[in-house]
Amino acid sequence: MKKQILMASALLVTAVAFGQKKELREVAKNIKKGDLEAAQSALNQVKQIATANQDYETEYYFLEGLLGFESAKKGRDVMNSLSKASQAFTKVRELENSQKGKFTSQIPLKEAVDLATQQGTSAYERKDYKNAKKAFEQVYRLSPQDTVFLYNAAVLAVQDKDYDTALKHYIELKNLRYDGAETLYLAKNKQSQKEETFTSKNQRDLMVKSGSYINPRTEKTPSKRGEIVKNIALIYVEQGKNDQAINAFEEARKAFPKDATLVIAEASVYLQLNDRNKFKELMEEAAKLSPENADIQYNIGVINMEQGQLEAAREAFKQALKLRPNYTDAVLNYSTTYINEGNALIEQMNALGNSKADIKKYDELGQQKDMLYRKAVEFMEEYIKVQGNETSVLEQLKNVYGALGDTANFKRIKALLE
Template sequence: MNLKRSILFVGLLFATSTTAVFAQTGNIRKAKTAIGKFEELKGAGTAALGKTSLTEAQTAIDEAVVHDKTKDNPEAWTFYSIIYANIASLDNNAEAAAKAKDGIAKATELDTDKKFAENIKVASQTLGQFKFNQGVASWDKQDYKTAYTDFSDALTYLPGDTTLTFYSGLAAVQNKDYDNAIEKYKALIPVKEYSSHKTVMVDLPKLYLSKGDTTSAIAAAQEAVTAYPNDNDAVVQNIELNLITGNEAKIVSDIEAQLAKDASNKNLHYYLGLAHSAAGNDEKALAAYQKAIELDPNYMEANMNAAVVIMNGGREDLMKLNEDKTLKQADYDKKLGEIKTKIAVAVPYLQKAVDIDPKNVDALKSLKSYYDFINDEAKSAELQAKINALN
């Protein structure tokens, strides 16, 4: 997955912020003028052409923050942070980024009346952009652990940025750091206007499952369905999770409700069959599997499960028949014939499964078991040879 670069908004520089007259010195004015020129060129998409102005600003502000008259001046430290944040961004300079970070902290400390809050915010945005770009570079190198750290660092300067939050979550997922991935994804749940909101909600249950928290996974899946009731991915995931965790009785009604909206969805019919099978409703399960096959005759799983339902029913009948010691031989033979006829219904489904996937050992063994049951030695041997060839 390729991450988009330079997508964060960085505010304009407020170079006209006011301060007391006695604090205005030559170096601060020089720095303000030079960084203003650089910002103009950066705004025009030609930041590299402003490198000379940025260097002039750096020289002036370095002197201002150590001069006795301005070393505790919040404006000086504000422009110090802006200048070094831009140097970091332009030159990919980690040392400059560290200075920008220190400058932001110092400016914030000194700016007790918040006169320079907007400019401090600009510095933070610029430094956040630098951290973001570092994160993208780490992602491109598949160094997801570092990418997560970079994106998370960027969030300290751009709190609440949805794209950064999402990217940091993605990096955590790639690093199998599911706790941090969940934390970042959960932070996006309230932001429904975010473009990837649905992706976040549908993927969150998977993250819970990855760490073995099925209770939270089911809760998150239900939340996704509530938020996106007409989204097939969200609905199907909720169905699958409830089937996995044994909530068949509850999920049957959910599947039927979804089928009312999407009756041609073969997977939903298949899931309905699974739910009925798990609940012991074999007739309803078979009907659901057959509907899925009607929609897609090559639906391997539906063919196999339809056959299993039929054969299991016949096996249960056979067990009951063998347990009944009161039957005369003629009655026994008659009932046995009825069972064979019942089980024979499964053969077309099993044969179809074998035709779809000739190397499917389960399908071959199931078909062989039928021919063993009816004592067709030739067919049984033929199927056994195919099974042996696959081993």
């Protein structure tokens, strides 16, 4: 009797397995002929049994992914359909653990990636950051080697003010040790006079040889590691989790102790926290790690200027200009240090009385003020002589000549602005 029961059980298992196979074939047939409602209905019926059976689990997830992909192609709830497809195809890859697996090799990967990329790009162009971030995440889930799309999804999540999603993506990027540095191959289009980027050095060089492009150059973009950790920290700051923000930098800097971008990023968080002394300390550390970085010197100048340390500010601005001779903001701020110093004397002058001693002091301070203004003028005049007529510099120069009462030079600069 016991043997008969065992035999009956075996027959029952065989019958159920045969039923699953038949149902899955029905799903595949309906997907192929475009009857997606019937395919979904059949898939729902077989889900519980198929996902519990190793023999059919992989096929089930493959068909679920295929159904999601076909639904997205037909414009049916595109983002959710793409998400279902990417999750199901990921499960197939995990179960087979081989790119040559029976179902893994059948995944329409290129078409799915292309569709998700198109959806993301289209949404981004419409400034629909909510759907753009979802689409770009699915590109990455479908094709995990294309990490840049996860980075794009994180950036768009920030633009969408979806900080929880952004934080999740940035932490994943950090754990992947994503660097993001790129080599750009550039050349100027002769006709449009605009610089364009090429996909490879060979392509760029061929276009230059054709005569259509000139001035080829190669540019290495900086690592995004610092930016990623900075954004993790800034989101923590936004959420009121300042300790976690600082811990994020401590952890990152242990892994990358000589990465100046991380130090700069940490400094920016302290600036956000209004700790200007720590900001300055970190920027000076970054300057030692990256002495050729003009922006670091500029920021050191700005913080020194804010703290009233004008000589230190001037030295930093001059160093920034040495590294980048056309650094307009550095020129403006360098001249502003003298203007501010002169303006401070005006306050002293206005506080004086009408005594003989006060009148004498007033004249002395007035001469000192004018001398400081002239130092600002000399520096800006030298800059435009070398770098050309930069509007913002000319505006500041005109205003200082006005304050000096130098009508001739005021009119000269005003004419250059017209």
